Amino acid sequence: MISNLKILLVDDDKIMLFLHEMFLKKSGILNDTVLCYNGLDALQYLDNYTSGETHFLVLLDINMPVMNGWEFLNAIAERPYVNRVHVVMVSSATEESEKKKALNYSQVIDYQQKPLNVESCGRIVHSEMLKGFFEDFTAE
Amino acid sequence: MINYTQGKSEKSGSISSEVMYRDLFQLNPQPMWVYDVETFEILNVNEAAVRHYGYSRDEFLRLTIKDLRPAADIPILVSAVEKVRRYDKLYSSGVYRHRKKNGTIIDVDIQSNIIHIDGRKAELVLSTDITEKCKADEKFKAVFENTRDAIMICDDGANCLDYNAAVVDMFGYSRKELDQLNLFDLVKVRDGEDPHGLWKRFLKGNIRNGKMHLIHKDGSLIIGSFNAKPNILPGMHLCVVTDITEKVLKSKALILSNERYKLILNAANEAIYDWDIERDKVEWGTGFKDIFGYDLAVYNNHIWSDNIYHEDKERVVREISEALNDAGREMLVTECRYVKCDEKVALVEHRIIFLRNVSGKAIRAVGSVRDITDYKQNLHRIQLQNEQLKEIAWIQSHVVRAPLSRMMGLVELLKMGEYGDLGKEEILNLVQQSATELDNVIKEIVNKADKVQSEDD
Numbered sequence: 210m211i212s213n214l215k216i217l218l219v220d221d222d223k224i225m226l227f228l229h230e231m232f233l234k235k236s237g238i239l240n241d242t243v244l245c246y247n248g249l250d251a252l253q254y255l256d257n258y259t260s261g262e263t264h265f266l267v268l269l270d271i272n273m274p275v276m277n278g279w280e281f282l283n284a285i286a287e288r289p290y291v292n293r294v295h296v297v298m299v300s301s302a303t304e305e306s307e308k309k310k311a312l313n314y315s316q317v318i319d320y321q322q323k324p325l326n327v328e329s330c331g332r333i334v335h336s337e338m339l340k341g342f343f344e345d346f347t348a349e
Numbered sequence: 350m351i352n353y354t355q356g357k358s359e360k361s362g363s364i365s366s367e368v369m370y371r372d373l374f375q376l377n378p379q380p381m382w383v384y385d386v387e388t389f390e391i392l393n394v395n396e397a398a399v400r401h402y403g404y405s406r407d408e409f410l411r412l413t414i415k416d417l418r419p420a421a422d423i424p425i426l427v428s429a430v431e432k433v434r435r436y437d438k439l440y441s442s443g444v445y446r447h448r449k450k451n452g453t454i455i456d457v458d459i460q461s462n463i464i465h466i467d468g469r470k471a472e473l474v475l476s477t478d479i480t481e482k483c484k485a486d487e488k489f490k491a492v493f494e495n496t497r498d499a500i501m502i503c504d505d506g507a508n509c510l511d512y513n514a515a516v517v518d519m520f521g522y523s524r525k526e527l528d529q530l531n532l533f534d535l536v537k538v539r540d541g542e543d544p545h546g547l548w549k550r551f552l553k554g555n556i557r558n559g560k561m562h563l564i565h566k567d568g569s570l571i572i573g574s575f576n577a578k579p580n581i582l583p584g585m586h587l588c589v590v591t592d593i594t595e596k597v598l599k600s601k602a603l604i605l606s607n608e609r610y611k612l613i614l615n616a617a618n619e620a621i622y623d624w625d626i627e628r629d630k631v632e633w634g635t636g637f638k639d640i641f642g643y644d645l646a647v648y649n650n651h652i653w654s655d656n657i658y659h660e661d662k663e664r665v666v667r668e669i670s671e672a673l674n675d676a677g678r679e680m681l682v683t684e685c686r687y688v689k690c691d692e693k694v695a696l697v698e699h700r701i702i703f704l705r706n707v708s709g710k711a712i713r714a715v716g717s718v719r720d721i722t723d724y725k726q727n728l729h730r731i732q733l734q735n736e737q738l739k740e741i742a743w744i745q746s747h748v749v750r751a752p753l754s755r756m757m758g759l760v761e762l763l764k765m766g767e768y769g770d771l772g773k774e775e776i777l778n779l780v781q782q783s784a785t786e787l788d789n790v791i792k793e794i795v796n797k798a799d800k801v802q803s804e805d806d
Contacts, residue, residue, distance in 0.1 A: 222751065224755050224758075224759070225754070225755060225758070227769065228761075228762065229758075232761075301746070301754050302750070303746055303750065304746055322754070324755065324761065326758070326761050
């Protein structure tokens with residue numbers, strides 16, 4: 210199961226990428242992580258990924274240059290791998306409207322405010338949609 | 350002695366005077382006859398009576414004066430004759446009804462005098478046919494009584510001598526009460542004004558018409574329009590009053606309503622016009638003077654079209670023309686620039702409502718031209734402010750929280766004692782950098798908010 214899930218961290222803020230990677234590890238999530246600096250980077254990675262078995266957990270920022278989070282969500286909607294992509298929006302925005310908008314996308318399974326921490330990473334791991342990917346290992 | 354009875358018995362006498370008086374009787378243009386007061390028999394009759402009543406002379410001389418009356422009037426006749434019998438000398442007159450040979454009933458003014466002929470008491474009668482005059486009087490009376498205007502005839506002291514039914518209706522007094530009233534019981538004179546002075550001026554012919562306030566019996570005020578004429582007959586003065594209370598009140602209400610409407614239009618910076626399309630004639634509302642400065646005294650059918658800003662003119666004229674020719678179109682709303690009389694350019698909203706005939710052809714249009722320059726400027730300013738406020742809100746939500754959330758994450762790491770590849774020193778540097786970034790963002794927000802405030806002031 211472990212090899213079937215890759216984690217994409219998508220944010221234009223390198224410090225935030227570093228922090229989120231650290232917190233995921235501290236939460237016991239040892240899956241491969243891929244760092245992307247905008248939506249387009251992440252889209253290109255997914256487009257080029259050849260295995261049809263792998264699922265992806267994308268921790269997606271909203272406001273980014275080149276391709277923002279919304280544009281990324283729209284772009285993957287028509288992709289063949291869309292059902293293997295599970296997105297957690299991770300944003301600085303505090304507006305409730307942003308959260309509602311995000312949860313209207315079928316691929317979005319959760320909405321978290323920055324910064325993530327060990328506790329919020331734990332909530333992601335135990336979410337209904339992702340539970341199967343992590344049940345074999347939860348490093349406490 | 351005048352021989353009036355020559356028709357029934359000739360008598361001798363002074364020939365010359367007899368001839369003269371006979372001629373006076375026989376040739377008199379007024380119908381005359383002599384009848385016996387005791388027997389009612391007609392003793393003599395002149396040519397005018399023969400002509401007027403239709404009987405031959407012989408027929409006339411076989412009649413009594415009862416035969417000249419309608420049967421219903423005979424008791425009146427008998428009573429009058431009985432009175433004559435009591436006197437030796439009596440001049441009498443009165444208006445009666447007579448019947449001609451052909452049955453026609455006529456009104457006559459009868460003047461009569463007692464004469465004595467050979468010891469017989471008789472009466473010489475002069476008959477004047479006043480049928481036409483009576484009919485004319487009836488007509489006049491009918492008009493007098495049935496007109497809706499109140500007509501009063503007063504004597505020299507302004508006392509009511511005669512009045513029509515409209516006076517009763519207008520003032521609420523009975524005829525008995527009116528008989529006791531003076532004109533000035535019905536007129537409300539202005540404070541300090543002398544009724545006698547007014548009446549004198551009227552009698553001199555100085556007051557002929559105008560408006561006056563009158564008082565109803567119940568005390569309510571009547572506004573009347575009057576026409577008056579002194580001395581229509583000696584000692585008789587005429588005053589005709591029309592009740593215009595409702596008209597005046599409605600007119601006042603209409604004026605008030607128009608004034609209010611005008612104020613509203615001006616307050617709304619709106620000018621209206623009424624365009625008779627078939628005659629291509631436009632009535633311009635005062636707004637074109639008050640708001641746009643054009644002199645409406647000099648008529649110009651093209652105040653609107655001539656002054657559309659040149660860059661907008663073709664478009665606007667085309668829009669109006671298309672709407673005009675579209676039978677299903679009831680209204681057009683368009684915006685354009687309009688050159689005011691002082692050559693300043695205003696931004697206006699032009700609304701036109703078309704009135705069409707059954708075949709859909711526009712025959713009339715009512716338009717309003719509203720100066721929306723200030724409105725648009727304010728709207729633009731508010732839109733700009735909204736944009737700036739949105740930007741501030743976005744900055745608060747995103748830009749402020751970016752360094753803040755970074756700091757929160759870094760502090761969390763420090764608390765955990767986990768530094769990854771960076772080391773504690775580098776983490777602390779990043780905390781400091783993020784704090785400085787946050788400080789700069791807050792300063793930028795304050796500047797923007799200050800700018801919005803300044804623009805609003």
